[in-house]
Amino acid sequence: MRSPREDALEIARKAIDAVLPENALRRALEGRLFPGKVVLVAIGKAAWRMAKAAADVLGDRILRGVVITKYVHSQGPIGNFEIYEAGHPIPDENTVIATEAALQATAGLSRDDVVLFLVSGGGSALFEKPKGGVSLKSIIDITDQLLRSGANIVEINAIRKRLSAVKGGQFAQNLHPAKVYAVVLSDVLGDRLDSIASGPAYPDSTTSEEALRIVQKYGLKLDTELLKLLEEETPKSLSNVETVVIGSVKVMCEEAAKAASELGYNTEILTTTLDCEAREAGLFLAAIAREEKGYDRPLSHPCALILGGETVVHVRGQGLGGRNQELALSAAMGIQGLEGVAVLSVGSDGTDGPTDAAGGIVDGSTITKLKEAGYDPEEALKNNDSYHALEACGSLIKTGPTGTNVNDLTVLVCQ
Numbered sequence: 001m002r003s004p005r006e007d008a009l010e011i012a013r014k015a016i017d018a019v020l021p022e023n024a025l026r027r028a029l030e031g032r033l034f035p036g037k038v039v040l041v042a043i044g045k046a047a048w049r050m051a052k053a054a055a056d057v058l059g060d061r062i063l064r065g066v067v068i069t070k071y072v073h074s075q076g077p078i079g080n081f082e083i084y085e086a087g088h089p090i091p092d093e094n095t096v097i098a099t100e101a102a103l104q105a106t107a108g109l110s111r112d113d114v115v116l117f118l119v120s121g122g123g124s125a126l127f128e129k130p131k132g133g134v135s136l137k138s139i140i141d142i143t144d145q146l147l148r149s150g151a152n153i154v155e156i157n158a159i160r161k162r163l164s165a166v167k168g169g170q171f172a173q174n175l176h177p178a179k180v181y182a183v184v185l186s187d188v189l190g191d192r193l194d195s196i197a198s199g200p201a202y203p204d205s206t207t208s209e210e211a212l213r214i215v216q217k218y219g220l221k222l223d224t225e226l227l228k229l230l231e232e233e234t235p236k237s238l239s240n241v242e243t244v245v246i247g248s249v250k251v252m253c254e255e256a257a258k259a260a261s262e263l264g265y266n267t268e269i270l271t272t273t274l275d276c277e278a279r280e281a282g283l284f285l286a287a288i289a290r291e292e293k294g295y296d297r298p299l300s301h302p303c304a305l306i307l308g309g310e311t312v313v314h315v316r317g318q319g320l321g322g323r324n325q326e327l328a329l330s331a332a333m334g335i336q337g338l339e340g341v342a343v344l345s346v347g348s349d350g351t352d353g354p355t356d357a358a359g360g361i362v363d364g365s366t367i368t369k370l371k372e373a374g375y376d377p378e379e380a381l382k383n384n385d386s387y388h389a390l391e392a393c394g395s396l397i398k399t400g401p402t403g404t405n406v407n408d409l410t411v412l413v414c415q
Helices: 004-018 021-029 047-061 093-105 136-149 153-161 170-175 208-218 224-230 249-262 278-295 323-334 366-372 377-382 386-392
Strands: 038-043 062-070 082-086 114-119 179-185 241-247 266-274 303-309 341-347 359-363 408-414
Touching: 004 249, 004 303, 004 341, 004 359, 004 408, 021 047, 021 179, 021 241, 038 047, 038 093, 047 062, 047 114, 062 093, 082 093, 093 136, 114 170, 136 153, 136 208, 153 208, 170 179, 208 224, 249 266, 249 303, 249 408, 278 303, 278 323, 278 341, 278 408, 323 341, 323 359, 323 366, 323 377, 323 386, 323 408, 359 386, 366 377, 366 386, 377 386
Parallel strands: 038 062, 038 114, 062 082, 114 179, 179 241, 266 303
Antiparallel strands: 303 408, 341 359, 341 408
């Protein structure tokens, strides 16, 4: 009999394979007519794979291409495309250099021309030109404050849009009269198009009032000039953009449920919009596991419960980790001693926080192994050091970059 860990890993692998962008992107491009020039701009963690698929379909119909992705996410040359790697989740100098290259490649286009804009998660950090009067240093500082505050992605992007010359619909606005065909791989709960990669080619639904309220809510430290920029509004309508979403966390969860059913599990998708504190989500999953083992509910054994979304971590310690690792470590404390149970939480892009791990997988023996290795799990959580704790007991998941990015997947398996 396979172990619950083996089954959880198999479910996750099949779910992530199902949302790799190649096939869906081909379907979005095949049969489309582009009368004028076509210039490709691809941004995000899945940018390379999306750009390669577009090149395979359109060939020399693409005049120029600029691909901007995270470090170590490029898989080599693509024709004559310019390929850049830059910082994530914090932008860096290479982010600005790459974005400038994209702006130059798309300059001077006519109304018959099209910018094929391929967007995936991570684009907010990877596609950035600071607005006049804003330094990259200021954007880095504010992004770091927001990430550490526990702000969700919509709140983070509401601030970043107003300090940028390309976010919040401004990239597409500046391309007018050229058309933009945006193909999006969603990493935002509910597929909010104005928040995916901070919506460079989509009208912004957030307001200046909301942005200022977020500053107050999290006690962000911004100087007077930056606060004035937050009062400037972003484009609320765009006439030159067509957008299609080709993948999302909903699809990934549905594929995970399908994979679990094929393995013989009774299956339920609990949510595709998980967005609480990571450690609280871990405690919640552990409570469900105890209910399953004690009372055979909410589903009869064997069962697999699927959750998708993006939790947050309020960083208080000095350790290393990511939201999926923190969720897994928290769950491990609650399922200690339970047999036939595993909890997996993984980032679909293959990276979790500033680490080389995609997430973590734990079972009823994890805490015992952790203590035998000399770790105090409560102290590790307190110090936000889930990476080293999970590493010590063989509970890290390392996939390398997957080529997609549609939020996170969490799986509870009870045999």
